[in-house]
Amino acid sequence: MLEETLQWDTAMLVSAIIFTITFVGIFTESVHELHRTKVAMLGAAAMVLAGQFFGFYNPELAIEAIDWNVVFLLGAMMTIVAIMIPTGGFQSIAYLIARISDGRLYLLMIMLGIAVAVISCLLDNVTTVIIFGPLIALICQALSVNPIPFLLSASLFSVMGGVATVVGDPTAMMIGSAAKIDFNTYLSHMLGIVVAAFATAMVMLRFLFRKNFKKVALEPQFAKGTGIQDKKTWFASLTVLAVMVVLFINHSAMHWEPWVVACIGLTMMVMVTYSVNLDRYLSEIELSLLMFFVSLFVIIGGVEQSQFLEYLGGFFRPFVEKDLFWSCIALMWIAAILSAFIDNIPFTAAMIPVIMGMESQGINVTPLWWALAVGAGFGGNGSHLGSTANIFIVTLTERMAKQENKPSLAITPGLWLRKGTPVMFGTLAAASVIMWLFFDFYEAPLPK
């Protein structure tokens, strides 16, 4: 038994103390206002030094602990999108939707939701919201309608879309990379859940914002024409993205990790967009986020070496062995509720070694990966602080409210609790039902 083989020792105690203090520091960023990356860097340094002193960790092991697949994948995807945004292509999609919806507001929300979710499948969902948020605000202003339902739903759908693929969201990248889940396997397991969640959210939003969907007369405000400022770069980027999708679908067969596809895509993109100023776009990479990942991996690496999380996992083992389905549902809901209030990236980083520890003990952990992916993903919708996408949208509405001198235009924490949180619970319920109906499918071991 695991409990018999793993004994509590000094290494575990030291790593547990550093891990706990660092994670508490990360989760309480809003209290002490020390950036989460700074806290993580301090924790990583402490872990390496303490590990060397107590003999359970060292700089070589720390370098090995960093999941470079995630770091390169994220960095490359951020650069790709930074090249695409200024072309105006995304703007043209938003305006096309505004024209087609022709003042039918619920249709406008559905179409914007689909666009945001589909784009978020491939591109980071924060980016999707950063692109679409201001455009939605402008479209609503032109239609003289309250932008809150549209902005809030865009944030919800971008988070949901990100759950669908292994490259759609940083937590998905971490889970996919750690569990060696390829693009197709991830998509085939997540797509059904995301589609069910999307449909549930649409119905719920129709009800929650029922007073906001009266048809408005569309004045001739949306000019015809594409509005694309740099057609050459936009269409070249779309072609490269299409090639990347094909490569993602086949990456496992070619023995490539997803980062290889992303970097090939980025290289193709900078070659076909010949005149692109690389420095300008590379400066758009959120280096603090990448540094956060590197530091987290170093911390988690130390905890893994000391076997603390494996030890911790031993306590969950009896529950998982007793009832795998309900363990999955519990993990999904706990992960979601925690992710609504704390950063889901470090939470996922900590859960990964716990699950891997159970796997090494011969337990079938496959459904736990899916449960974690759904919980940590959808959980972002639970509060106004649940995801970076939500924070951006809330900030945008606060600024608009200030400019227009209309406090009602701001999305408050209370408003999110009334309109966003129920949607998160609805999507979790939908995901739980899908998992229950097709548990044999989710339980089947991953193809190796």
Added chain:
Amino acid sequence: MSCEEAMVTNVISITQDKTVADALALFEEHSIRGVPVLNGGDRLVGLFTIQHVLRRLLPEAAILKDQPRLRNVDVSLDNFHGSRALVAKRLKSQKERTIGEVMIVPDTVLPDTPLREGIRLLEKYGSPIPVVEDKKTNKLVGVITSQSIIRQLNTMEEAN
């Protein structure tokens, strides 16, 4: 050469309690594009320019340059036709605001600040830049503007 030599001393100014409409009337009357804001006496408390009015006519969503990943993005408003009513409405609501609400705290120069530094600040922040006696009291003694500097440089060239 210092900023003192190129500054305008008969400065038209405004106080914080006046409205944007008052400032716009001053701009029109004196053919100027910005005024220093004084506390009622001669102490500088802010700056208000036509540029600030223009910025406030635009929707907030189109000017999010301070947000990460939006720094390289120009949100074009090309697709929005028929927005004249919106802009007019926004101007009307802006006119009622007090200068104290909308002014900015500007960078200032001292009378003995080298002119080249004055030019650098003008290029960076736009015209005018207030000249204060010292940074502690912030007593306004004049302003340097793009025109006042060019005028002074031309005068010197002719004298040579």
